[in-house]
Amino acid sequence: DVAGGSAKDGANALQYSSNGGRNQKWVAVRSGSSYRLVSAMSQSLVLDVAGASSRNGANVLVYTANGGANQQWSFRPVGQSLKSATVWYRPSSAQERVRVQWRVYGSPDTTGGMEMTQACGGWWKATVPAAGSTRTGLSFSYGSATDDNGGKLYDVKGESAAVSGGQAVTDVTPNCTVTNKQ
Helix, strand or coil, rough: EEEEEHHCCCCCCCCCCCCCCHHHCEEEEEECCCEEEECCCCEEEEEHHHHHHCCCCCCEEEEECCCCHHHHHHHCCCCCCCCEEEEEEECCCCCCCEEEEEEECCCCEEEEEECCCECCCCCCCEEECCCCCCCCCEEECCCEEEEECCCEEEEEEEEEEECCCEEEEEEECCCCCCCCCC
């Protein structure tokens, strides 16, 4: 729903009970591997994520079509679940903090990053959303170093992956044991 039936740049798009109004009608126009959602209020207005933000809770509004990625949308069948993947990483030396960055290849690609948590035996662990469903490229950063497989990213697919010593192995969990210090 376009708030107030507005046909102006910046009008908010919001969830609203169906009332059959023009401000609730959209036309999906293919644009490469995605779609632009054109408002019935004006053929020049499309659904747009404000400021091209990738943050959770970003405002969605209507804006003049400009071809930006923030105006591209894709559709998935209802009920299709995207599995997350557990990613394990072991840096070449002890670290205070480790971060994983990812690119989930799809239509369109999605990217993100997060801090990892210490696991055991020098391994770090993170749960990467949607990465278990499709091919994913991974890189890691710690201190001033980046491990991105020589710029190619570590290419993985599956519900878990372990990366260490320049190699990525999928569908594994590192064998960590915990012992008491005597």
